[in-house]
Every structure is written in structure tokens, then in C-alpha cells.
Amino acid sequence: MTSDDQKSSGPSRDVAQASSRRVLRGSDYAVALSGTQEGDVQPMPGFILPHDESRASLLVTVRATFSALRHTQGHTVVAQAYEIGVRSLPFLCLVLAFVGGIIVYQAGIQAMRIVPDTSGIGPGYIELLVRDLAANLTGLMLATRVGASIAAEIGSMKVTDQLDALRLCQADPVSYLVAPRFLACVLVTPILTIIAGACALGSGTLVGALAFDIRPQNFLDPRFVTLGALATGFLKSLAFGFAIPLVSAHAGLYTRVGSQGVGDATTQAVVGSSIAVIVLGFFIGAVLHVLLGGA
Amino acid sequence: MALFNGALLAGLGQGLVRVVRAVGTQAMVLGAATRATAQGQCDVEELRSALLRLGLGSIPVVVSTAVFVGGLMVVQSAPLLSRFGAESYLGWGAGFGILREVGPVLTGLMISGRVGSNNTAELGTLTVTEQVDGLRALAIDPAGYLIAPRVWAIILTTLIGTVVSMLVALLGAAAAGLFLLHVHPLTFYNGLTSGMLTWLDVLHGLAKALAFGVVIATSSTAFGLGATGGPPGVGRAVGGSVVATAVLIFTMDALVSITSRVQ
Amino acid sequence: MISLDRVYKSFESPVLRGVSLHARAGSLLGLVGPPGAGKTVLLRAIAGLTEVDAGKIRILGREMVQADSKLRRMLQSSIGMLFQNVALFDFMTVGQNVGFPLQRRGERPADVRERVRVELDEVGLSGFEDRMPSGLSGGQRRRVGIARAAVTRPPVLLYDEPAAGLDPVTTSRAFALLRKQRDRLGSTLIVVSSDIDRLLPACDEVAVMHQGRILAQGTEREVKSLGDPVIDQFLEGRIDGPL
Numbered sequence: 001m002t003s004d005d006q007k008s009s010g011p012s013r014d015v016a017q018a019s020s021r022r023v024l025r026g027s028d029y030a031v032a033l034s035g036t037q038e039g040d041v042q043p044m045p046g047f048i049l050p051h052d053e054s055r056a057s058l059l060v061t062v063r064a065t066f067s068a069l070r071h072t073q074g075h076t077v078v079a080q081a082y083e084i085g086v087r088s089l090p091f092l093c094l095v096l097a098f099v100g101g102i103i104v105y106q107a108g109i110q111a112m113r114i115v116p117d118t119s120g121i122g123p124g125y126i127e128l129l130v131r132d133l134a135a136n137l138t139g140l141m142l143a144t145r146v147g148a149s150i151a152a153e154i155g156s157m158k159v160t161d162q163l164d165a166l167r168l169c170q171a172d173p174v175s176y177l178v179a180p181r182f183l184a185c186v187l188v189t190p191i192l193t194i195i196a197g198a199c200a201l202g203s204g205t206l207v208g209a210l211a212f213d214i215r216p217q218n219f220l221d222p223r224f225v226t227l228g229a230l231a232t233g234f235l236k237s238l239a240f241g242f243a244i245p246l247v248s249a250h251a252g253l254y255t256r257v258g259s260q261g262v263g264d265a266t267t268q269a270v271v272g273s274s275i276a277v278i279v280l281g282f283f284i285g286a287v288l289h290v291l292l293g294g295a
Numbered sequence: 296m297a298l299f300n301g302a303l304l305a306g307l308g309q310g311l312v313r314v315v316r317a318v319g320t321q322a323m324v325l326g327a328a329t330r331a332t333a334q335g336q337c338d339v340e341e342l343r344s345a346l347l348r349l350g351l352g353s354i355p356v357v358v359s360t361a362v363f364v365g366g367l368m369v370v371q372s373a374p375l376l377s378r379f380g381a382e383s384y385l386g387w388g389a390g391f392g393i394l395r396e397v398g399p400v401l402t403g404l405m406i407s408g409r410v411g412s413n414n415t416a417e418l419g420t421l422t423v424t425e426q427v428d429g430l431r432a433l434a435i436d437p438a439g440y441l442i443a444p445r446v447w448a449i450i451l452t453t454l455i456g457t458v459v460s461m462l463v464a465l466l467g468a469a470a471a472g473l474f475l476l477h478v479h480p481l482t483f484y485n486g487l488t489s490g491m492l493t494w495l496d497v498l499h500g501l502a503k504a505l506a507f508g509v510v511i512a513t514s515s516t517a518f519g520l521g522a523t524g525g526p527p528g529v530g531r532a533v534g535g536s537v538v539a540t541a542v543l544i545f546t547m548d549a550l551v552s553i554t555s556r557v558q
Numbered sequence: 559m560i561s562l563d564r565v566y567k568s569f570e571s572p573v574l575r576g577v578s579l580h581a582r583a584g585s586l587l588g589l590v591g592p593p594g595a596g597k598t599v600l601l602r603a604i605a606g607l608t609e610v611d612a613g614k615i616r617i618l619g620r621e622m623v624q625a626d627s628k629l630r631r632m633l634q635s636s637i638g639m640l641f642q643n644v645a646l647f648d649f650m651t652v653g654q655n656v657g658f659p660l661q662r663r664g665e666r667p668a669d670v671r672e673r674v675r676v677e678l679d680e681v682g683l684s685g686f687e688d689r690m691p692s693g694l695s696g697g698q699r700r701r702v703g704i705a706r707a708a709v710t711r712p713p714v715l716l717y718d719e720p721a722a723g724l725d726p727v728t729t730s731r732a733f734a735l736l737r738k739q740r741d742r743l744g745s746t747l748i749v750v751s752s753d754i755d756r757l758l759p760a761c762d763e764v765a766v767m768h769q770g771r772i773l774a775q776g777t778e779r780e781v782k783s784l785g786d787p788v789i790d791q792f793l794e795g796r797i798d799g800p801l
Binding site: 086089090091094095098099101102103105106110124127128131132133136140141144145148149151152153155156159160224229258259260261262263264265266267270271274275278279281282285286289290 | 303359367370374378395396409413416525527529530531533537552
């Protein structure tokens with residue numbers, strides 16, 4: 001009846017459809033997030049985040065996240081894990097398949113150039129994949145995709161004061177938003193790494209067969225893969241799962257107000273997460289190489 | 296399980312449509328930039344400021360990443376080389392990887408993250424606050440004022456950044472080779488210049504850098520100008536642009552690698 | 559009930575310069591002033607969301623400034639706030655938004671649903687429980703925000719522009735609702751509004767704020783009788799004057 005009640009966006013029909021579609025997804029998501037079981041509301045640690053934003057530091061966010069882990073509810077983590085995992089999977093598999101194929105192709109060409117013996121390509125590729133490539137590439141791509149989305153989500157909530165509204169309702173943003181995403185990332189990253197690695201394996205085998213006539217049985221030879229290689233790859237993917245959500249959530253929590261704030265926070269998250277992946281990848285690889293193998 | 300497969304396929308299909316649409320838009324952006332420049336409307340002031348902001352601003356990121364990328368290359372190939380006692384090949388191996396593959400791709404990804412997102416964020420903000428429309432109202436063609444300067448600045452930045460990053464990465468690789476594999480820098484240098492790597496390999500890398508630069512410039516511009524819905528919309532545009540650019544970078548990488556069977 | 563004593567806050571430049579304020583228990587205090595006066599920052603400071611540089615803020619007899627997390631939590635659970643940009647949670651339905659504060663306290667779902675229904679009724683949005691905030695108009699979102707602020711029947715209510723973007727009829731209903739909250743619940747309200755004509759009749763006292771300071775606080779008559787040119791120009795909405 002009131003004259004101001006015009007929809008603030010788009011044609012009414014589309015908005016209504018979108019709303020009703022969102023209702024199902026939104027409610028499920030919100031149920032998972034806010035939990036409506038009786039008596040499962042734990043008192044929040046409260047106000048782990050400094051109010052004074054000039055005291056913001058990544059260390060504070062990390063400490064806050066870890067102390068919030070105790071109170072995190074399982075279904076929130078599952079909801080986030082689904083979001084992160086399912087949304088990133090197609091993109092990941094595509095990229096890893098591409099890169100895997102290219103690497104085998106390049107390696108094959110070089111091998112033909114130097115010693116026309118292609119028997120080492122398969123085993124060498126598999127070892128590289130397990131130890132390094134799958135984890136590094138997955139980490140880099142997740143830094144881009146998941147980092148951007150975490151920062152954009154939390155950042156949007158910050159600039160629209162939703163984080164403050166949460167605080168006032170006794171729901172500390174770190175416990176409520178960051179901790180579930182953190183745990184979900186830690187859990188999901190190794191799994192995604194394995195799946196994407198399998199895609200790269202498949203495409204590598206294909207290229208080996210099509211371009212260099214390497215028979216799959218000969219290609220898929222894991223004789224070079226050591227326990228150390230497995231450990232390196234796994235540790236890397238775990239470390240990336242740790243670093244990406246922390247860096248991105250931090251960028252989101254301290255988004256600056258203004259139209260460009262969320263965009264800048266997303267940029268900071270992508271760049272920061274990517275650098276973390278590269279640096280961590282190098283250090284873990286170097287340390288494990290020294291400990292296990294050479295030098 | 297069937298539902299999961301269906302959802303995956305649908306997701307893939309949707310993704311493909313999005314990519315095709317994105318590529319078309321990017322072609323338009325490149326066309327607009329070229330047209331405006333050909334008509335002499337590329338704003339020189341904006342070009343200079345974009346080069347400073349985007350170009351200079353990306354140097355720290357590119358350099359710091361390149362050092363570790365070089366080290367990473369060594370770490371990655373270390374077991375292989377140790378096994379075959381082929382440490383002397385490190386120079387060639389690292390050089391090959393860095394010049395042809397990892398250098399351009401990783402630099403491309405980092406520049407997309409740093410410069411591309413920044414560009415999307417800026418243009419996105421201008422779009423959602425309707426300042427781009429405001430430009431048109433003042434009879435200033437956005438193509439010459441906004442698009443062309445940024446596109447050229449980003450392409451230039453990517454090219455120069457890739458050259459810098461390749462040099463720094465080689466240095467990083469040499470350092471890592473020294474500390475981890477005890478490969479003397481001279482051996483590394485010999486391996487590099489032994490003749491198995493030629494200027495064609497460098498050209499290969501630069502060609503990729505050019506392709507990536509175009510992709511980053513057009514993609515970030517297209518996403519930025521298409522942002523809707525306030526600050527959250529800007530964030531969404533940045534996220535979408537980074538992901539799309541990454542996919543395109545890898546696609547271009549595959550294309551260039553496969554079509555240039557230059558030995 | 560709520561008293562501020564010489565509160566200072568700077569970001570890059572001073573925003574609050576020695577604000578002193580007092581709201582009696584069970585009263586409605588209107589906070590008005592030109593844009594940039596610092597009203598929103600002041601409300602956030604009272605709610606303990608922004609830490610101030612100096613001064614005292616006493617709420618319900620306890621000190622908010624530099625309160626430790628337990629005390630702060632206790633104080634904040636007694637405060638309901640409507641934010642300037644409403645700040646509804648995008649990922650929840652209207653019903654879940656309004657019920658969220660109750661849920662955080664561990665109320666039973668059936669009780670929560672009932673209270674949500676009552677509150678939505680009060681703001682004239684019955685049956686909106688399953689709608690998503692993105693599908694609402696600006697005025698509807700603001701009313702949901704009012705419902706969420708009041709759902710726990712807090713002793714302190716802070717409203718930042720409760721009537722922005724509302725048509726005349728809904729605006730009147732909103733201010734009537736505020737008065738009802740004061741009368742029936744005995745809550746203390748601080749209301750920031752640029753709708754001076756509607757706000758002044760509704761509030762017990764008004765505080766005029768300008769450039770980070772409170773120029774005057776008192777009943778409408780007292781404040782107007784001071785003869786301060788800034789206050790007079792602002793309250794009457796005249797174009798010429800010091801502002």
C-alpha cells in the first residue's frame with residue numbers, strides 16, 4: 001500500500017523468482033550456519049578482534065581464528081566445505097588437466113631431442129605430480145578462486161555493517177565466519193589436490209599416448225614415487241589449506257569502507273594467498289629435500 | 296551420485312558459456328582500445344598515470360615472487376637430477392622451465408592478481424558509482440579515456456614484468472641450486488648458455504607474455520566495466536575476473552606451446 | 559541510564575570532540591545535527607563497536623570504555639541497534655534475521671518463532687518470515703532492522719535513521735512504534751534522524767550535535783530558547799545562516 005515500496009532492484013518477476021530460489025538455498029545455508037538445534041548455542045569467546053582497526057595484523061587474526069576453533073560447529077564447516085569444494089572443482093580439474101598435458105608434451109619433445117627414450121617420462125611425471133605439481137598448482141588456483149570469494153564475502157559484510165550487527169548479537173565474526181571457512185579449507189584442499197592430480201594424470205597419460213605413442217601401461221609406472229614425495233605433496237596441500245583462508249579472511253575483515261574497498265580487499269587476498277602458496281611451497285620443498293634426500 | 300555428476304556437467308557447461316561470452320567481450324575491449332588509439336584519442340596523462348600505478352606497483356610483487364619461483368624450480372627438479380647425477384644440467388633445466396613455461400605463466404598469474412584485480416576494482420567502482428556514465432554525459436568517450444590507457448599500460452607491464460621476473464627467477468634458481476644441490480654458479484651459467492637454449496626460447500616466453508598481457512588487460516577491463524550492485528558487486532567482479540583470467544592464461548599457454556613447435 | 563562524559567575520538571581527523579550527553583532511563587532522546595557531525599560514530603561508540611580515545615560512557619551503571627570482553631558482551635546484550643545501512647544478514651531469511659539475537663541466547667525455536675511473528679507484526683510486515691532481504695524494498699528492510707533491534711526487548715535501543723526512505727504514513731507508524739517501545743517496555747532510546755519534524759514531537763529531549771560537539775541538550779522548547787544561531791537554523795531548516 002505504501003508508495004515507497006518499490007523493489008530496489010530489477011523487474012519484479014525476476015526478483016521474486018530469484019528470491020524464492022534463494023529461499024531454499026538461503027535457508028539451508030542459514031540453518032547450517034546458525035544452527036537451530038536446542039541447547040547447542042555455546043557462549044562466544046567474544047570480541048577477539050580489536051575494535052581499533054589500526055591495530056589490525058595478520059597475527060591477531062590467526063590467533064583469534066585458532067582460539068575460536070573450539071567453538072566451531074560441525075555443520076557450519078560442512079556447509080563451507082561443500083561450497084568451496086564443489087564450486088572450485090571444475091575450474092581446478094580443467095587447469096590441472098591443461099598443465100599436465102603441456103608438461104608431458106614439453107618433456108616428451110625435449111626427451112626426443114636429447115635421448116630418444118620416452119620410458120622415463122611417465123614415472124618422472126608421476127613423481128613430479130605427487131611431490132610438487134598437484135599441490136602447487138591446486139594451491140595457486142585455490143588462492144585465486146577461494147581467496148577471492150572469502151575476501152569478497154566477508155568484505156561485503158564488513159562494509160554493510162553486518163559484522164558489527166553480528167557482534168552486537170553476541171556472534172563474534174571470527175568464530176562465526178572465519179573459523180568454519182578455515183577448517184573447511186584445511187579439510188578440502190588435500191582432497192581437491194588428489195582429485196585434480198588425478199585429472200592431470202589422466203591428461204598426461206593421454207598426451208603421452210597420442211603424441212609420443214607411450215602405452216598407458218608403461219606411462220603409469222609409479223616406481224619413482226617415494227614416501228618422502230607423498231609426504232611433501234601432502235604437507236604442501238595442508239599448508240596451503242591453512243594459509244589461504246587466513247590471509248583472505250584477514251583481508252576481508254579489515255576491508256576499507258567505500259566502493260572500492262571490497263575490490264581492494266579481494267585483490268589483497270588473491271595476491272597475498274598466491275605469494276603465501278609460492279613461498280610456502282618453496283620452503284616445504286626445500287626443507288624436506290634437505291631432510292630426506294640430498295645435500 | 297547421478298545428481299552430483301549432473302551438477303558437475305551443468306557447472307562445466309555453464310562455465311563454458313561464461314568463458315565464451317567473456318572472450319567475446321574482451322575482443323570488444325581490445326577493439327575499442329585500438330580504435331580509440333588509432334583515432335588519436337588515447338589520453339596520454341591517463342596512460343602515464345596508469346603505467347606508474349599499475350606498472351611500478353607490480354614490481355615488488357613480481358620480483359619477490361620470481362625469486363621463490365626460481366627456487367621452486369630447483370626444488371622441484373632436485374630429486375630427478377640427483378637420481379641421475381645430472382646436476383650439471385640444472386642450468387639448462389631451470390632455464391628451460393623459467394624461460395618457456397613457468398616464468399611467463401607465473402608472472403602472468405601474479406600480474407593478473409595484482410594489476411588485473413586492481414584494474415577491475417577501480418573500473419568496477421567507477422561503474423557502480425555511475426561515473427562512467429557521467430563521462431559519457433560529458434561527451435568524453437570512455438574508450439579513449441579509460442580503456443585504451445589501461446589496456447596498453449597493462450600489456451606493457453606484463454611484458455616488462457615477465458622479462459624482469461625471468462632474470463630474477465634465474466638468479467633465484469642459481470642461488471637455490473648452490474645451496475641445495477651444491478651446483479656452482481658457473482656450472483649453472485654454462486648449463487644455461489650451453490647452446491641447447493636459444494633466443495628462440497626467450498622469444499617463446501615473450502610471446503606468451505604478450506598473449507597473457509592482452510588477456511589480463513581485456514579481461515580485467517571487461518569485468519570491471521560490467522560490475523553491478525555496489526561494493527559487493529565490485530568484489531564479485533574482481534573474483535570473477537581473476538578466475539577467468541587464470542583459465543585464459545592456461546588456455547593461451549597451451550595454445551602457444553602446442554602451435555610453436557619451435558625447437 | 560546512559561551518560562557520556564567528554565568523549566573524544568579521532569580517525570584521521572577529530573570526529574568526536576568532547577561529547578557529553580545524558581539520557582534518562584525510560585526516555586527517548588533525539589540526536590540531530592548536520593551531516594558529518596559525528597552522530598553515527600557516537601552511536602557506535604555507545605554500542606561499544608568503536609573504541610574511543612578518551613572519555614567515559616556509562617550504560618546501566620557500568621563503564622563501556624575499555625571494558626573487557628565479558629563486560630562488553632554483557633552490556634551489548636542489553637543493547638539493540640538499528641544501523642544506518644540496516645545491515646541485514648544477506649544469507650538469512652527475514653525471519654532468521656529477526657530471530658537471530660534470540661537464537662544466540664539459546665531460546666527455544668518455538669519461542670523464537672513466536673517472538674519473530676510478534677515483532678514483524680509490530681512493524682507491519684506480517685508473513686514476511688520466509689522472504690530474503692535482497693527481495694525487499696529499502697523501506698521494508700529498514701522495518702526488518704527495527705524488528706531485529708527490538709526483538710530481545712533490550713533496555714537500551716539505538717536507532718540510526720529509523721525513518722529514512724519511508725513514506726509519511728509508515729514514518730508516523732515507525733515513530734509511534736518507538737514511543738510504544740519507550741512506554742510499554744520502559745526502554746531508553748537514542749534516535750538519530752534527519753526527519754526533524756517527526757522526531758521532535760516524539761522525543762522527550764533533543765540533543766543537537768555539530769562538528770563533534772553537543773551544542774545543547776534539553777526539551778525542544780529549552781533548546782530553541784537558547785537563541786543559538788546554528789541550532790535555530792538547523793531546527794527550522796532555513797537556508798541562510800551559519801551552516
